[in-house]
Structures are given as structure tokens and as C-alpha cells.
Amino acid sequence: GAVVSQHPSWVICKSGTSVKIECRSLDFQATTMFWYRQFPKQSLMLMATSNEGSKATYEQGVEKDKFLINHASLTLSTLTVTSAHPEDSSFYICSARNPGLAGGALDEQFFGPGTRLTVL
Amino acid sequence: GESVGLHLPTLSVQEGDNSIINCAYSNSASDYFIWYKQESGKGPQFIIDIRSNMDKRQGQRVTVLLNKTVKHLSLQIAATQPGDSAVYFCAENLPPSGGGADGLTFGKGTHLIIQP
Numbered sequence: 001g002a003v004v005s006q007h008p009s010w011v012i013c014k015s016g017t018s019v020k021i022e023c024r025s026l027d028f029q030a031t032t033m034f035w036y037r038q039f040p041k042q043s044l045m046l047m048a049t050s051n052e053g054s055k056a057t058y059e060q061g062v063e064k065d066k067f068l069i070n071h072a073s074l075t076l077s078t079l080t081v082t083s084a085h086p087e088d089s090s091f092y093i094c095s096a097r098n099p100g101l102a103g104g105a106l107d108e109q110f111f112g113p114g115t116r117l118t119v120l
Numbered sequence: 121g122e123s124v125g126l127h128l129p130t131l132s133v134q135e136g137d138n139s140i141i142n143c144a145y146s147n148s149a150s151d152y153f154i155w156y157k158q159e160s161g162k163g164p165q166f167i168i169d170i171r172s173n174m175d176k177r178q179g180q181r182v183t184v185l186l187n188k189t190v191k192h193l194s195l196q197i198a199a200t201q202p203g204d205s206a207v208y209f210c211a212e213n214l215p216p217s218g219g220g221a222d223g224l225t226f227g228k229g230t231h232l233i234i235q236p
Contacts, residue, residue, distance in 0.1 A: 006163075034224070036223070042229075043226040043229050044201075044209070044226045046223035046225070049223055056165065058225075093163050095224075108166065108169065109154075109166075109223075110156075111156075111163040111164045111165070112163050112167070113162055114161070114162065114163045116161070
């Protein structure tokens with residue numbers, strides 16, 4: 001299978017601080033990773049597409065200067081929430097594609113366990 | 121706006137019965153559809169997928185049906201078990217444009233409740 005991990009699993013921070021969330025593909029290389037945000041009792045909303053070695057592509061309405069994405073290697077993408085505020089409190093979930101998975105769909109995404117961010 | 125939606129936010133089913141969860145999508149260009157299961161506080165878990173050139177696909181206890189004419193997707197769970205309790209999301213994927221990969225568009229979700 002394909003395993004994606006996230007760290008930390010939860011974080012509580014004060015308003016105005018920055019928080020970094022890591023997304024790792026543990027047993028495969030992912031040239032493309034995705035970041036989603038999920039508010040309570042709502043669906044997942046795509047924030048941005050993280051491409052290894054190039055700039056991330058942000059969805060409309062997502063501030064690229066607030067949500068910094070770095071995909072420095074084929075197994076790691078990071079999302080930094082800068083100057084976090086209470087309205088940024090949410091469940092952040094990453095996913096990664098594994099195009100090399102034998103028998104798997106080329107489009108199949110594998111999701112991480114999510115990171116719960118609470119901004120006080 | 122959101123292009124994928126669900127008809128029912130909550131579905132209550134007796135243990136052992138079959139469950140049917142429905143989803144409507146609005147983008148006729150979508151070519152790949154996936155059902156995910158999400159338990160509280162966890163990330164989505166892949167259940168089953170289907171491509172637009174198919175109308176039915178079966179897995180273990182699950183079947184996905186795709187009706188492109190009315191842009192409707194359904195997930196059938198046979199012999200529902202307590203462990204099936206979760207929120208189920210459908211998601212659609214557009215073909216990548218310009219050589220880039222695109223993320224998924226998720227539906228609102230249906231909370232499946234299993235009654236003993």
C-alpha cells in the first residue's frame with residue numbers, strides 16, 4: 001500500500017504565531033501532494049496543489065502568502081500557516097498521488113491522518 | 121461553487137441491511153470518481169473508485185454505480201456493519217489540464233448511522 005503521514009497530529013497555538021505542518025509519503029515518492037482543509041461537519045476543500053521542485057498552485061480564495069507550501073523533496077511537503085488566527089482553526093489534511101503503485105489508479109490519492117489546528 | 125453534492129446528510133440503517141448513499145455531480149468533464157469513508161478525527165479512507173467509461177464497479181461488500189446521463193453516483197454497502205458508521209464522501213476529479221495534476225472536489229458528505 002501507500003502510506004502518508006502528517007506531523008503533528010494536533011497543535012494549539014496563540015494567535016499571531018506561525019505553525020508548520022508536515023506531510024510525508026512513507027513508502028513511495030510523490031511528485032504531487034495536495035492540501036485540504038476541513039471545518040467541523042463540513043467537507044474537504046482543496047487549498048493547493050504542491051509540486052515537487054516548483055511553486056504550489058493555490059485554489060481561488062486561498063491566500064498564498066498566508067499558507068506557505070514547500071515541496072522540497074519527493075517525500076515531503078510542508079504547509080506553514082503564517083500569523084495564525086482563530087478563524088484558521090481547522091482540520092488540515094494532505095494527500096499524495098502514487099503513480100508507481102502497481103495495479104493502482106494513476107489518479108488515486110492517499111490521504112494522511114490530518115492535523116487538528118486550534119488557534120487561541 | 122461546489123460542483124459535487126449529496127442528497128441526504130444523514131442516513132440511518134439497521135445493522136445487516138444494505139445502505140445506499142447518493143451523490144450528484146455537476147461537471148460533466150469529470151472522468152474519475154471516488155468514494156471515501158471518514159471516521160471522526162481521521163483522514164479520508166479510500167473505499168472504491170470508478171472511471172467515467174464504466175457504469176458499475178464492485179468491491180468487497182461495496183458497489184459504486186455511475187449514471188453519466190443524470191450525473192449521479194451512488195455507493196451501495198451490503199450487509200451494513202457497526203464498523204461502517206462514518207461520514208462518506210464522494211469526490212470527483214477532472215482530467216488534468218496543461219499537464220498539471222488537479223485535486224479532488226468533494227461532496228458535502230453523508231453521515232451513515234448503523235442501528236443495532
